Amino acid sequence: EIRNDSSCGSTVGPHLSTHVRTVDIGLAQLAMHSIRETAGSADVRHYIDLFRTYFEAFSKIDQALKVD
Numbered sequence: 001e002i003r004n005d006s007s008c009g010s011t012v013g014p015h016l017s018t019h020v021r022t023v024d025i026g027l028a029q030l031a032m033h034s035i036r037e038t039a040g041s042a043d044v045r046h047y048i049d050l051f052r053t054y055f056e057a058f059s060k061i062d063q064a065l066k067v068d
Helices: 039-055 060-062
Strands: none
Touching: 039 060
């Protein structure tokens, strides 16, 4: 049981980001965090295209990244 005055669970993102460079993105899912977050069937294709392009161009992207 999670009480209203206590914190709840988290994802691995905050922990992982202390060890490697990360980008926190997510595909909304109905009832994942809110009833207002919904995903459309076309969203999956957009993510596939995004990741394919990112990994194909990673060496160029990696050289251009500025880490603070």
